[in-house]
Amino acid sequence: MRRAYFKFSWIAAALLAPQLLIIFVFFYWPSAQALYWAFTLEQPWGGGNTWVGFDNFRKVLSDPYYWGSVRVSVIYALATTVLAMGMALTLAIFVDRQLAGYKAYRVAIIWPYAVAAPAVGLAFQFVFNPGAGIFSYINTIAPGWWDLSKYPWQAVTAIVVAGAWKQVAYSFVFFLAALQSIPRSLTEAAAMDGARPLRRMLDLQLPLLTPTFFFLLVINITDSFTDSFGIVDTLTGGGPFRATDLMVYKIYSDGFRGFDYSGAAAQSIILMLLVMALTFVQFRYVEKRVHYT
C-alpha cells in the first residue's frame, strides 16, 4: 500500500466506523452465528442450544437428499459454466473482428445481464411450458412426452439453459475487454507474418485469453453455486422429486420451511467452505492478471 499522508485522527476513525459496524453486524456476526448453530442443537421446548459437536454435519452428510442436492448443484455448475463460457467466447471473438454492426451486436449480447434471475426463470418457464410455450409443439407430436413437472432430467435441462442464458453476458464482457486489450502491434506483426484472421484467433488471441478464461471459470462456478436461487424458485421450485434442489435452495427450504436451523447452518458452513476454497484458488493461482504493454 502507498505511503500515507495524514496522521491518524478521529476523522479516520469516523470514516472507517460505519463500514466496520455494518460488516460486523451483517457479515461477521451471522457467519459466527452459522458456526455456532452448526455445532449446537436447539432444544425443542426452548432452553437454549446444546453442544452436539459434529452431529449436525454427520446428519447432513448421511442424508441421501443432501448428496442429491450436491450432485445436481455440481451438474448445474459445470453445465451452465461450459455452455455460457463457450457461447460468450465464440461471440466475443467474432464481435471483436469489429465488422459493420459491431456496436449493435455488443449491446444485444450485454443487456441480458440486467435481467433479474426470477424474471429469467419465469420467461423460461413459459418457453418450456408443456401446455403453452414453444415446447408445446413437441407435445402435439408426441403427447405427454415433454413435462418439466414430471421428468427430472427435463427440469434440470431447463434450469441449466436458463442459468447459462443469464451468465453469457457477464463472461462476454470480460472476454471482449481482454481481446481489446491485446495490443494492435501484436496483431499487426502476426498479420505481417502472413497469419490470416482464423490463424490469429487460434494462435494469438486464444492463448492470450487464458488468464481471463481461468478467472471466469472460477467466477462462473462460484456464481452458479450462490446465484441460482431465483431461477430455481420460479422455474421448478426444486422439483420434481427434488431433482433441482440446488444447495442454496435446500438451505433456504430446510431453514425457513423446515425450521431446521442447525441443519441449514451445517449446510451453509459446507457451502461457505466450498465458496472460500474456490475464491482461494482464484486469488492464489488465477488472479495474476496479464498485461501486454
Added chain:
Amino acid sequence: MIERTPILNLATHAILVFGLILILVPIWLAFVGATLTLQEVNSAPIELWPGDQLWANLKEAWALSDFGQKFLNTLIVATGVVVGKITLACITAFALVFFNFRGRMLIFWMIFITLMLPLEVRIVPTYAVAANALTPFQTIMDWTGISWLINAVSGIEVSLEWNLLNSYTGLILPLVATATGTFLYRQFFLTIPDELVEAARMDGAGPLRFLWDVLIPLSKTNIAALATIMFVYAWNQYLWPLLVVTDRANYGMVVVQLSDLVPDQLTTGGGTPTWHLAMAATLVVMLPPIAIVILMQRWFVRGLINTDK
C-alpha cells in the same frame, strides 16, 4: 486490419446472428406471450408474432400486482443501496489509503474477506440478525457482564431491540455490507499522484477538504460505474426481500412479486394458467435495469470489470 476476407466476414455475421437469435428468442417469446389474450396464449401451436393485447395485459398485470407501490419501494431500495454503497466505499477507501495508523492492513483484510461469502450463503443467520439488529451488542454485553453491571447499578434491564423486518433499512443494510466498491475506490486512490496531495496540503487543505474538493470530483467516472452496477444488483435482489418482507403490500419489491405470478395450481386454482399476465409483468419488471445498462453501457462495462462484482 486491412484484409479482404469476404467469406469469413459472412461467416462472422452468420455466427453472430445465430448467437443473437439464441439470446433473443426466449425474451421474444415472453414478449409475444404478453401481447396475446388468455385463449391465444394457451392454444397449442404457439403464436410467434405479437397480438394486440399488450397494453391491456400490462394494465391488468399492473393492477393485479399493485405495481405502483412496489416500483416505488424498489426504487427507494435501489437508490438507498447505490448511495449507501458509494458513500461507504469512498470514505472507507479514503481512510485506508490516505491515513497512517497501526492495524491498517488488518482492517483492509477484514473488509476484503467480506467479498468471499455472498449473502445467499449466510442467509439464515443474516435473517436472524435482521429480526433484531442489535443482537450482537446485546450478546456481547451479556457475555462480558456489562448488562449485569448496568442492571446492578441502575436497576435497568438491558434489552436492545431494533427489528429490521419489513423496513427499507432492513432491505438496504445487508446489501451494503460487502466490500465491492471499496476496492474499486482503493485502486483509484492509489493512482492519485503524490504531487496532488502535497499541493493540496500546501494550500492548507485538511483530509476532509481534500476528499471533498479534489478526490470526489476526480472520481466521477468511478461513481457512475459503481452506481450502474449497484442499481442493477439491488433492483434484481430476490432471496433477501423474499425473506425480510412479509408485509408485501407496503414493502414488497417488484422482482419478488414475480414469484406470485408463476401460473401453477396455486395461483390459478386449477384454472387456465394466466401466462399473458405473468409475461406482461416480467417485461415491466426487467425493463428499468435493462434501460440503465443500455444507456450507461460504457460505465456499466467499466464497473463490471473493475469490481469483479
